[in-house]
Amino acid sequence: MVATFMPLILSPVVYFLGKRKGINITTWLTFGTLAISTVLVIIPCIxxxxxxxxxEVFDWSQLGHFGLKLDGLSIPFAITIYLLSTIIVIYSKPYMIRKILLQYEQLKSSSNLEMNDAESELYSNKDGKSFSSLVLSTDQKSYLNSQLGLYYSLYLVFAMGMLGTVLATNLFEFYVFFELMLVPSFFLIAFFGYGNKKRTSLMFFFWAHVGAVILLLGLMAMGFLTGGFDYDTVRANASQIPQAWIAVIVAALIIGFGVKLAAFLVHVWLPDTYTDAPTPISVLISSAMTGIGAYGLIRIWIELLSGPGNYTDYSIYITIWGVATMIYGGAMALMQKDIKRVLAYSSISSMGYLLFGIGSESVLGLSGAIFMYVTHALGKGLLFMMAGSVILQTGTRNMDKLGGLGGKMPYTAVFAMIGGLTIIGVPITSGFMSEWVLFNGALQDAVVNWSAVKAVSFALAITTTILTSAYILWMYKRIFYGITPETLKNVRDSSKYVLVTMGILASLTLVLGLYPDLFYKPIIGYVESLYPDSDVLIPVKITPGTGQVNDEPTNTTQASNVAFSGGTDYPRTYPLAKSQVDHPTTF
Structure with missing residues (x-):
């Protein structure tokens, strides 16, 4: 509870202290708030x-109970959200200082210039000077303190909304937090964005709100037809929902969460939003917020409405939708020249991977999709931070005006390569472990069900990884290799605020690549518990040495052992749902 609401409570304090005391206290108070909250989230997971x-459960109202829950699904989402939010606070400082000072110059000159390519010399850091070397007037300092205080206060509310969404235990509570993500992110884009930021923020708000309203209709129907809004109540009475209503509810959930995921055909809001948002917010929206749509599909659709008629009948369409999203996003990313726009379409493609895993109907496929959220957050976070670093130092994000920066910005280049390899899925990054498990589960599902459609989908999905490699490596080459333009001869690497935060994310993706069980153990335990008495999600088991499919009921733990050990003999077991230990705290 404290971890969830402390950022919200302290957000006005951050704003008023920022206005009066300056940028340092604003930055470090925000960082301290989120750092403490992150620790408070991690402690119960140990x-x-x-x-x-x-x-934690609290008496609420006729709508049910207000609860916050950490389990195998919410743990990776919650830790990723708050860890990223804490790190990006530090990254934001140099970036937003220069962004706010640029806005001040535009206001002072009454300029209507929309900064699509960071044209201002103030924004560029080609001389290698830090912000501390700038001499600011009293008006500049006042404007900077006020705007940075506003930025960090909205930032805290944004982070709190994301965390509350993945910890909620009540449908109405979930929707409240779901909307709380939307409002501060809208203002962050409208106040601090680039280009036609007002149009972009309104388009983002419109699409997100329409998706949320459609989702609300599905959530209300679930609550009324099951006699309550608590997750436990909905799960226990899901069988009472008339079959005619199931299709309506599932459609509402898929559309609502599909818009949040920016899946193919409902992705219109994403490219401009990612491009025009300030880069630190692009990092959070891409790495943390967008993937929450996948969390919603798993928690509210698969978990609460689980059953052959409620999930299995639709899974093939989710698989196809995921593959289409993967291909479309990857193909569009390959055609862009704006760094942030490449990463925007790359994020669409990555969300396709999550949809593909959700549609796989296997323990490993679903587990891989959940872990993919974590690895996408780390890899895409690094790449968006690279984009911000390049913008800070060169004043442009147009790759036609870049080149040869590997020798000028070596640390940024190394961290960007680690992020790119994570998205591609190369060992020893965390991206390899998520893709390996996800595709393993998808292939097993196609073999078990002898489904030609799923087999073709698997082939197309695995081929899409080549497309992912193509746009990531092509982008990297255009930025860090080749001839350095004459205007960038004096460019230097970014400040320690940028490099240290990028280094932390790079270290995390390597650690999870070597020790994926840090997240996989709770994830697989959760996925196995979804269908403890059914073989719907149980993958095929191949009897060693025979090449024959074992027709006997397969223990999901054994199947998981085969996938993780690569055929070796050492055991790696995960307890099944029947050994699950709950630790509720009721108030």
Missing amino acids: GLGSGGSYQ
């Missing part, structure tokens, strides 16, 4: 093991 959960 010792839960596979299948465990921690829950």
